[in-house]
Amino acid sequence: xxxxxxxxPVGVAAAAWLLLVLVCAVFAPLIAPxxxxxxxxxxxxxxxxxxxxLGADQLGRDVLSQLIYGARSALIGVVCAVATWLVLGVSLxxxxxxxxxxxxxxxxxxxxxxxxxxxxxxLLVVFSVFPGSLIVPMLVLGGLASAGLIRIVRSVTLTxxxxxxxxxxxxxxxxxxxxxxxxxxxxxxxxxxxxxGLFAAIALVIQxxxxxxxxxxxxxNPSWGGVLGEAxxxxxxxxxxxxAAGGVVGLTVLxxxxxxxxxxDAWTEAWAPSQLSSAPPAGRGARAxxxxxxxxxxxxDTSGGVLTVRGLSVEFDGPRPVVSDVSFSIGRGxxxxxxxxxxxxxxxxxxxxxxxxxxxxxxxxGTVLLDGMxxxxxxxxxxxxxxGSRIGYIAQDPMVxxxxxxxxxxxxxxxxxxxxxxSGRTLPRKAVRDRVAGLLGxxxxxxxxxxxxxxxxxxxxxMLQRCVIALALSGDPDLLIADEPTTALDVxxxxxxxxxLRRLLETRNMAxxxxxxxxxxxxxxxxxAVVMYAGEIVEEAAAADLLAxxxxxxxxxLLACDPVRALPGHRLPVIPGSVPVPGAWQAxxxxxxRCAEAEQKCSAAPVAFTRTAAGHFTRCVHAxxxxxx
Amino acid sequence: xxxxxxxLDVRDLTVDYPVRHARxxxxxxxxxxLSIAPGxxxxxxxxxxxxKSTICLSILGLAPVTAGxxxxxxxxxxxxTRAQRRTIGKDLQVVFQDPYSSLNPARTVGQAxxxxxxxxEKLPAAQRRDRVAQMLERVGLPPDAAxxxxxxxxxxxxxxxxxARALMLCPRLVICDEPVSALDLSVQAQILNLLADLQRxxxxxxxxxxxxxxxxxxxxxxxxxxxxxxxxxxxxKKTDHN
Numbered sequence: 001x002x003x004x005x006x007x008x009p010v011g012v013a014a015a016a017w018l019l020l021v022l023v024c025a026v027f028a029p030l031i032a033p034x035x036x037x038x039x040x041x042x043x044x045x046x047x048x049x050x051x052x053x054l055g056a057d058q059l060g061r062d063v064l065s066q067l068i069y070g071a072r073s074a075l076i077g078v079v080c081a082v083a084t085w086l087v088l089g090v091s092l093x094x095x096x097x098x099x100x101x102x103x104x105x106x107x108x109x110x111x112x113x114x115x116x117x118x119x120x121x122x123l124l125v126v127f128s129v130f131p132g133s134l135i136v137p138m139l140v141l142g143g144l145a146s147a148g149l150i151r152i153v154r155s156v157t158l159t160x161x162x163x164x165x166x167x168x169x170x171x172x173x174x175x176x177x178x179x180x181x182x183x184x185x186x187x188x189x190x191x192x193x194x195x196x197g198l199f200a201a202i203a204l205v206i207q208x209x210x211x212x213x214x215x216x217x218x219x220x221n222p223s224w225g226g227v228l229g230e231a232x233x234x235x236x237x238x239x240x241x242x243x244a245a246g247g248v249v250g251l252t253v254l255x256x257x258x259x260x261x262x263x264x265d266a267w268t269e270a271w272a273p274s275q276l277s278s279a280p281p282a283g284r285g286a287r288a289x290x291x292x293x294x295x296x297x298x299x300x301d302t303s304g305g306v307l308t309v310r311g312l313s314v315e316f317d318g319p320r321p322v323v324s325d326v327s328f329s330i331g332r333g334x335x336x337x338x339x340x341x342x343x344x345x346x347x348x349x350x351x352x353x354x355x356x357x358x359x360x361x362x363x364x365x366g367t368v369l370l371d372g373m374x375x376x377x378x379x380x381x382x383x384x385x386x387x388g389s390r391i392g393y394i395a396q397d398p399m400v401x402x403x404x405x406x407x408x409x410x411x412x413x414x415x416x417x418x419x420x421x422x423s424g425r426t427l428p429r430k431a432v433r434d435r436v437a438g439l440l441g442x443x444x445x446x447x448x449x450x451x452x453x454x455x456x457x458x459x460x461x462x463m464l465q466r467c468v469i470a471l472a473l474s475g476d477p478d479l480l481i482a483d484e485p486t487t488a489l490d491v492x493x494x495x496x497x498x499x500x501l502r503r504l505l506e507t508r509n510m511a512x513x514x515x516x517x518x519x520x521x522x523x524x525x526x527x528x529a530v531v532m533y534a535g536e537i538v539e540e541a542a543a544a545d546l547l548a549x550x551x552x553x554x555x556x557x558l559l560a561c562d563p564v565r566a567l568p569g570h571r572l573p574v575i576p577g578s579v580p581v582p583g584a585w586q587a588x589x590x591x592x593x594r595c596a597e598a599e600q601k602c603s604a605a606p607v608a609f610t611r612t613a614a615g616h617f618t619r620c621v622h623a624x625x626x627x628x629x
Numbered sequence: 630x631x632x633x634x635x636x637l638d639v640r641d642l643t644v645d646y647p648v649r650h651a652r653x654x655x656x657x658x659x660x661x662x663l664s665i666a667p668g669x670x671x672x673x674x675x676x677x678x679x680x681k682s683t684i685c686l687s688i689l690g691l692a693p694v695t696a697g698x699x700x701x702x703x704x705x706x707x708x709x710t711r712a713q714r715r716t717i718g719k720d721l722q723v724v725f726q727d728p729y730s731s732l733n734p735a736r737t738v739g740q741a742x743x744x745x746x747x748x749x750e751k752l753p754a755a756q757r758r759d760r761v762a763q764m765l766e767r768v769g770l771p772p773d774a775a776x777x778x779x780x781x782x783x784x785x786x787x788x789x790x791x792x793a794r795a796l797m798l799c800p801r802l803v804i805c806d807e808p809v810s811a812l813d814l815s816v817q818a819q820i821l822n823l824l825a826d827l828q829r830x831x832x833x834x835x836x837x838x839x840x841x842x843x844x845x846x847x848x849x850x851x852x853x854x855x856x857x858x859x860x861x862x863x864x865x866k867k868t869d870h871n
Binding site for chain 1: 676677689690691711714715716717718719721722723725727730731732733734735736741744745748749778779780783784785786791794795813814815816817818819821822825840841842843844846847848868
């Protein structure tokens with residue numbers, strides 16, 4: 001934690017300044033050049049000079065010495081306020097959020113009450129009861145402000161307590177106090193640390209404001225607010241005084257905030273998941289492989305299809321390749337299924353076809369042809385028109401594909417109107433309604449009119465996914481892209497949705513690109529299938545051939561570990577290790593480190609596609625050798 | 630009436646959840662009975678909404694039981710107090726579906742695994758470290774995993790950590806709530822094999838919940854099929870394990 005903090009220059013600078021203030025406060029009598037109240041009248045309002053480094057005030061008192069002594073009251077005040085704020089805010093916030101019930105209502109109502117009190121008025125009353133006191137008003141300030149922290153901590157706790165590891169801790173029989181301190185507190189603390197920096201700054205400003213007004217530490221006792229007050233009186237005669245005092249207060253306020261941010265970052269860096277830190281940047285091997293890979297000619301004849309993808313490569317910033325040299329084509333009335341595990345680049349391939357790559361990703365090579373039109377040369381606006389009309393898209397989770405604020409019918413109607421406008425017609429309302437009912441009917445929804453009036457939350461997952469398909473069909477697309485369309489659904493509903501897609505394919509004369517990790521889906525819907533591993537296609541074949549006799553060891557191993565084919569009581573065949581993260585690919589065959597049949601030659605050079613049978617291609621040196629033999 | 634010799638026996642379990650602005654509560658589980666013998670695996674399958682997870686939560690004391698009884702190792706734990714739960718926690722553990730939210734991101738793997746030993750066995754730190762190292766090896770993780778945070782591990786590795794945490798105290802029953810549903814096929818096979826190996830070595834019993842019929846058929850000797858409360862009775866079937 002300290003080492004990580006040391007790597008943040010801003011945080012270190014802030015900490016150094018606060019440390020300086022602290023040293024000044026503790027050793028004020030040793031450091032200050034003068035007694036803060038000693039008057040050197042000839043030097044009054046003299047500005048910086050050899051004898052008074054920061055000048056002197058109206059009565060000739062040394063400003064530097066006053067500021068050094070004033071650091072004491074400033075720090076004591078801030079520490080009292082922040083400590084009260086932290087203790088009350090964190091303990092009550094966690095208690096309310098974790099225990100819920102009566103404790104929660106009592107604490108929340110009290111916090112609401114505190115928030116509704118006029119803080120400044122309360123502080124002025126406190127000053128009249130404890131005149132000249134430094135500590136009591138700051139304790140009260142901390143207490144009043146803790147209401148805000150209670151609410152923040154409570155809401156964070158409410159989400160954390162639903163995390164499964166908290167449930168696991170409860171199952172283990174840990175005491176509630178232990179769960180709150182060990183498991184909830186660390187998660188809350190990142191928010192608290194930042195807030196603490198802010199509140200320390202606010203407390204300092206309030207304290208100075210009050211002593212500027214003549215409350216709290218008052219003259220002749222030295223305080224930052226006191227110097228500021230003096231400075232404001234002589235602003236026109238000696239503006240320097242305000243620069244000196246204001247500068248110190250300003251720097252300290254800034255330091256509190258920056259220290260809070262830097263501490264939070266250092267604290268969370270160790271464990272917070274970061275997408276970019278997990279993968280090393282591309283090694284030289286992977287880069288070399290990519291360079292050679294793109295030089296290869298496309299393996300199959302990829303012309304004449306509805307969708308033709310040639311040599312597609314996508315990179316994330318870094319630069320880290322996620323998809324390299326992917327080529328395939330889909331004909332009318334055909335379903336191509338892309339199968340593979342997480343992190344193999346399936347979804348990125350689909351998004352690249354749609355021109356919807358996430359931020360930070362870009363296409364580095366390759367073309368995407370839709371009926372001969374090069375999508376990679378289309379403008380953003382042209383692409384937007386093509387999406388939804390010529391290409392329909394179905395995502396994994398139907399719940400997030402639809403807007404919860406509108407009825408299903410309204411959302412499909414909007415799409416229908418947009419497509420008719422794009423083709424230069426304006427449909428009357430009745431025609432739109434009929435078209436919506438027709439679309440919902442075509443996806444086998446029993447009472448289309450009733451479903452159209454429903455909101456997404458009123459429908460089951462299977463019905464929702466049908467509505468999403470109807471939405472995707474609203475522009476009469478040539479190509480339907482479905483990314484894991486049945487993963488979120490039950491098995492029986494999965495079969496129904498796949499049968500529906502199959503029927504739509506036959507009746508509408510379009511093409512389907514479907515992405516899945518599930519062999520069952522391949523078996524049920526695919527005409528042809530491509531297997532992806534670590535960003536490249538390793539095998540392409542007719543679905544039946546692939547399922548019956550996969551040529552690539554990855555496809556074989558992945559099929560074998562499907563429990564559908566397993567014998568109970570026997571160990572499942574496994575693939576050791578896991579899919580390498582993008583960029584950590586080795587030169588040569590990327591599957592070789594996990595492959596049971598790997599030899600030295602596998603890792604020597606990038607492996608080309610080999611045609612092993614009619615329409616069956618694979619990227620394996622062993623297949624190469626078999627074909628040549 | 631309880632099944633003789635059963636480790637876990639659930640009789641006519643019913644769980645209602647109150648629904649806001651509705652007079653009748655939502656019945657998540659309706660009169661489910663099941664029993665598990667020591668060292669056995671019972672599969673629990675059903676579609677979403679059939680109450681699989683709710684059954685797990687009520688066995689673990691994390692969901693309120695409306696009616697019925699839950700007996701564990703001869704002891705009625707239907708409405709166990711927090712103190713009773715503390716002792717049950719040694720013998721009854723859980724592995725959840727989501728390997729991401731089931732580990733505290735702010736604590737190292739070593740801290741997560743030694744917590745059960747600290748609380749239940751009150752072992753000194755050096756012995757805890759040894760036991761954690763043994764367990765990490767047992768579930769196939771590198772020894773330096775103990776000093777790392779969960780964020781540095783893949784989904785499959787996190788699930789190994791969660792399994793290790795559940796087995797630290799050598800429990801008699803582990804509730805596996807969709808333990809492989811979030812994993813890729815090749816990793817799923819590794820985890821299923823690991824669970825089977827651990828069962829053979831430690832003779833722990835599993836209540837194995839999944840929506841995937843193939844996975845359950847592979848893992849369990851008996852399968853309980855749940856249907857949503859409105860759609861007819863549940864049934865049980867035997868698989869061809871021997």
